[in-house]
Amino acid sequence: MTVAQTLLRYTTALLLCSLPGWSGAALPDQLDTYGVLRSDGKTLQVQGNTMVYAMASPLFTDYALKFRTITVPAGARVGYRGDGVLDFPVGTIISKTFFYAKDPQTPGGWVKGPSPAGESIDLTQYQLVETRILQRDTDGNWLANAYVWNESQTTASLRRIGQSIPASLRDPAKGQVQSFAYGVPNARQCQTCHAVNATVGQSGIQPIGPTARHLNHSYAYATGQANQLERLGQIARLDDLPAQRSDLPRTVAYADARGANLEQRARAYLEINCAHCHHALGDARQSGLFTTLQASGSTLGLCKQHVAAGSGGANMTFDIVPGKPQTSLLVHRMEATSGQAMMPRVGRSLVDAEGVALIKEWISSLSGNCAAR
Amino acid sequence: MAIFRRAAIAAAWLAASTAGHALTAAEQILEQFIDAKDGSVITLPAGQFEFNTTLSISANNVTVKGAGMDKTVLSFKGQNTGNGIDATGKHLKFEDFGILDSKADGLKVQNCEDLVIRRVSVNWSGAPKETNGGYGLYPVACKRILVEDSFIRGASDSGLYVGQTEDIVLRRNRVTENVAGIEIENSLRADVYDNEAFANTGGILVFSMPDLPVIQNGAGSRIFNNRIRNNNTPNFAGKGNIVGLVPAGTGIMILANRDVEVFGNTIENHQSASVIVTSFYASERPIKDPNYEAQARNTYIHDNVMLNAGYDPAGIVADIKDGAWWAGVNFKRMPHVLHDGIKAGKIKDIAELNLCFKNNQMSQPQEAFANLDLEDAGLMKALVRWWKPRMYAGVPAVHDCSLPALPAVTAVSAAQ
Numbered sequence: 001m002t003v004a005q006t007l008l009r010y011t012t013a014l015l016l017c018s019l020p021g022w023s024g025a026a027l028p029d030q031l032d033t034y035g036v037l038r039s040d041g042k043t044l045q046v047q048g049n050t051m052v053y054a055m056a057s058p059l060f061t062d063y064a065l066k067f068r069t070i071t072v073p074a075g076a077r078v079g080y081r082g083d084g085v086l087d088f089p090v091g092t093i094i095s096k097t098f099f100y101a102k103d104p105q106t107p108g109g110w111v112k113g114p115s116p117a118g119e120s121i122d123l124t125q126y127q128l129v130e131t132r133i134l135q136r137d138t139d140g141n142w143l144a145n146a147y148v149w150n151e152s153q154t155t156a157s158l159r160r161i162g163q164s165i166p167a168s169l170r171d172p173a174k175g176q177v178q179s180f181a182y183g184v185p186n187a188r189q190c191q192t193c194h195a196v197n198a199t200v201g202q203s204g205i206q207p208i209g210p211t212a213r214h215l216n217h218s219y220a221y222a223t224g225q226a227n228q229l230e231r232l233g234q235i236a237r238l239d240d241l242p243a244q245r246s247d248l249p250r251t252v253a254y255a256d257a258r259g260a261n262l263e264q265r266a267r268a269y270l271e272i273n274c275a276h277c278h279h280a281l282g283d284a285r286q287s288g289l290f291t292t293l294q295a296s297g298s299t300l301g302l303c304k305q306h307v308a309a310g311s312g313g314a315n316m317t318f319d320i321v322p323g324k325p326q327t328s329l330l331v332h333r334m335e336a337t338s339g340q341a342m343m344p345r346v347g348r349s350l351v352d353a354e355g356v357a358l359i360k361e362w363i364s365s366l367s368g369n370c371a372a373r
Numbered sequence: 374m375a376i377f378r379r380a381a382i383a384a385a386w387l388a389a390s391t392a393g394h395a396l397t398a399a400e401q402i403l404e405q406f407i408d409a410k411d412g413s414v415i416t417l418p419a420g421q422f423e424f425n426t427t428l429s430i431s432a433n434n435v436t437v438k439g440a441g442m443d444k445t446v447l448s449f450k451g452q453n454t455g456n457g458i459d460a461t462g463k464h465l466k467f468e469d470f471g472i473l474d475s476k477a478d479g480l481k482v483q484n485c486e487d488l489v490i491r492r493v494s495v496n497w498s499g500a501p502k503e504t505n506g507g508y509g510l511y512p513v514a515c516k517r518i519l520v521e522d523s524f525i526r527g528a529s530d531s532g533l534y535v536g537q538t539e540d541i542v543l544r545r546n547r548v549t550e551n552v553a554g555i556e557i558e559n560s561l562r563a564d565v566y567d568n569e570a571f572a573n574t575g576g577i578l579v580f581s582m583p584d585l586p587v588i589q590n591g592a593g594s595r596i597f598n599n600r601i602r603n604n605n606t607p608n609f610a611g612k613g614n615i616v617g618l619v620p621a622g623t624g625i626m627i628l629a630n631r632d633v634e635v636f637g638n639t640i641e642n643h644q645s646a647s648v649i650v651t652s653f654y655a656s657e658r659p660i661k662d663p664n665y666e667a668q669a670r671n672t673y674i675h676d677n678v679m680l681n682a683g684y685d686p687a688g689i690v691a692d693i694k695d696g697a698w699w700a701g702v703n704f705k706r707m708p709h710v711l712h713d714g715i716k717a718g719k720i721k722d723i724a725e726l727n728l729c730f731k732n733n734q735m736s737q738p739q740e741a742f743a744n745l746d747l748e749d750a751g752l753m754k755a756l757v758r759w760w761k762p763r764m765y766a767g768v769p770a771v772h773d774c775s776l777p778a779l780p781a782v783t784a785v786s787a788a789q
Contacts, residue, residue: 161396161403162426181453188407188429195431198461199484199514280586286483286514286537288586298661304584305658306613307558308536310477310507311529313611317658329613340477340507342454345427349453372659 031131031147031156036071036095041154044097044121044128049074049235052119053228055209056217056253057268060352062182063169064129065115067097070210072236080240082249085207086215089236094134094207099126100169109168109177117220123153129165130184131156134194134207142205144190162186169350180349189346193276198283208276213249254358266362267293269355273344289319301330303370309333312341322366331360399423402447406458409435417470421446427455433463439470442494442524449475450498456481456506457495467493474498478508479525485515489787490523497527501550503609505529509551513537514587519788521545529609530616531556532573535563537587540784543568552610553578553619554601557630559585563594564782569601574608575616575623576601576640581630582615583653583662590666592631595779601625602641608688618656620645620688624679627669629653634779635674640682645690647679647735650728651713655747667717668726673776674710675731683707683740693745697762700755707743708764709735714744722771729774739766 031037035048046052050071058066071093072078079087088094100110102125110127121128128149135143147156148163163184170177192198194205215228229248232238242248252260254269270291277284278291287308290299298304301319306329316329325331333343334356396404399422405415406428413432419440424447430437437458439445447470449457457475458467463486471494472479479495482488495509509525512518513536523546525532532551535541541563548554554570556578557563563579570576577599581591601624610617619626622644627633628651640647653660653667660667683706686694690711694704712728720726723744735741742765754760763769782788 160407161400164425186403186407186426188431189427191431192429192459283483286585286587288584298584303659303661305582305615307582307585307615308507308511308513308530308534309611309614311504311611312477312507313530313613313617315611315617316613336454338453338476339504340454345454345477370659372657 027143027145027158029158031133034071034093034095034133034135036069036093037097037131039123039128039153039155041152042123044123044153046119051228051231051235052219052221053210053215053231054115054217054219055214055272057214057251057255057272059208059272059347060355061098061347062180062350063112064098064100064182065113065126067099067121068209069093069095070232070235071095074235075237077237077239078232080212080238080242082212082242085211086232088136088207088210090136090138090140092136094210095131097121097128097131099128100167101125102127103170106168106170106177109170111170111172113172119222128153128156129182130159132185132190134205142194142207144194144205145187146184146190148184159184160187162189178350183347183349185346192283192346195281195283197281198277199281199285208272213251216248216250217253255354262358262362262365266358267291269358273352273355277344302366302368310340312336312339312343314341318370320363320366321370322368323364325360325363328363331356331363334359403428406430411435414438417445417447419444421448421473423448423451424457425449425451425453427452428458430458430460430465431462433465435460435462435464436466436468437470438466438468441469442471442492445470446473447471448473452476459483461485463487465489467491469493471496472509475506477506478511479506479528481508481511481513482515482518483513485512486517487787488512488515488518490518490520492522494524495526495528495532496524499527501527501529501606501609503529503611507531507614508534509548510534511536516540517785518542519785521788524548526550528552529611530614531578534558535560537585539588540782541565542782542785542788544788547571548573550606552606552608552614553616554604556580556616557591557594558582559588559591561588561591561593562782562784564788565594565596566598568599570599570604571602572606573604574606574610574621575619575626576604576643577624578616578619578626578628579630579633580615580626580628581653581666583660583665583667589662589664590631591629593779594630594633595781596625596633596635596638598637600639600641602639603643605642605644605687615656618689620649620686620690622646622682622685622687622690623649624682625649627651627672629667629669630672631666631669632671632779633669633673634776635672636676638677639680640677641680643682644685645683645687646707646711647677647682647709648674649690649711650674651711652715652717654715654717655713668720669728671727671776673727673729673731673779674733675729675775676733678734679709680736682709682737693747693750693762696750696752696755696760699752700758700760700762702762702764704743704762704764706737706740708740709733709737710742712742712744713748714746714762715748717748724771727774727776728772729776730768730772731775741765741767742769742772744769
């Protein structure tokens, strides 16, 4: 590229950026343009005014490990909200990097394992797959895009149309290797889960994870264990955070049987894995099945007849039959890996065995029956 | 093995890292859907295009137009799960293309206003089977929709399925080899006319179901001037689906809906019944929804031609025929029109339901109508004659009545 071409491109980009509402045109081709993550192929590190965080109850995505960051303009204010997503300033960048542990037994293969702690990723041990970016634009809207890492893990490139990546994952506990297609979502699929209100077209999107109750957990930072909300207070002004820490809401960790009871854990699982669509304003609202923490009775699926499951109905009548996971359609749809039955449709191709076990245990514990009279 | 897997994975990385590589024709179509904004027109060229993901739109005033429903084919054979097309928005228009072999629904449009679907086909290859996608064309939670001149074949639930929607016009569509040809569910104000429903399990259904959030009770459907014939395909839906209960050989079925007018239709060759009118109680499923009305009320069936029905009943109608013998009622042939006759302690007299018949021409008028008294069905009750299914030659006095004509749907402007 000649100097003249570079200049021309630069001025064009400037012009486009300055037009109101013309935000999408300046979408970076490369992830490093955001100034959030930096890789030399050996270590992935954060840069800029950035904090790392984790979710106590995460979305299941084919056992991918996740490295999450929040970056805000220096000195900017984040508005605290007791419920819902924190009010992040314009210019905020939230990233989520999906990666797997490399399998020493199978070059090119991956192995199931726990998420590493800390504020960087050792790329000799782990393979980066994709990084999803949510960026709060000048008009206040959030933009969502995915960047796919190259094999040498030095750069990640914009991939708007999604991608299916053939992969294999070994489960050392079971001694099994599963082949699967890892799905990078396309830019439109991001909107389905992240929609603010799916019942009206083009209502915009928002983050799901960074709420007070999801952030109100401890993380192992380089400087020691600290509450993630306190860490946020170090990179931004978080003025209205309630001083009394015990007043802060907190999500339970669904995988931690000691931290919460069965009902709480199952509901936390259903919320983070299903409620982004299965709520009153979500993409699945017409189903009438809502898995929010507030839902109850047939709205939550108890003795609720499915109405439009199509070929996903599997000869079962009710979403949840108390005491009977084997005849509860909800379980069947979590266990399906293809066809109309499969739920969720985006973001997984494997079964979350531990998640299914939790939901089965919860349904088994419920009493009641679905008899007509 | 490992070496092959490694090669495949490396190839995938390579594909990912060659940013800016030329997109295939199918990828270009996918990109047009992803980039669709208010006012976009997506033009689909002639040809067959393969997709392994759902095509999805969220925008207003978008038109998707192909070169013809037999010329532009969007194939989803390679898909693992998902619908063919998902869309939401106002003033959406889909015209002149075909959808093939989607794993879930063909074209699902939800939360929409002023939708037009015109000359679109949805098909599943091979014989009809349970693993086919559930719905062909599926507008749900919409306002003002028009579906016309379209063709749907092979849906394992309903071919043309309109759910929880207000102001609907469905006309000149052809539906075949689906479980339900056309189904209107929990919807308000539908005009369904000049359609051809043939070789489905049931031809045209008007249903209202409990536990639905957008519209709790369906009301106001006019089903007229349709040609409904030979809908005798064995039911291939999952048993848990409500259409799984539809007996093979059903022309029209009305379940728990209010204000339905059925007129001017030709309903021909149905092994179970020309018309079934029933409450939701007959499904023997629980009703936990306090806002739900389980009875079919204000049903006016007039000026139809009903030919050759009830000659080889299937499903629950076969069970009723067999059971009725124990109650001392010998149905040689099931009547054209079947009513469940359930009062469920909520009504005193069946007349309160306003189920009315006038001027229907029947091939076997001596086998016109049956009140199946399903409330008391069962072997023991049959033996003690507590269960009293009743057959009538001609229309029984309680149903020999007329109702005011329902108004035409006028809100759908593109249909004028």
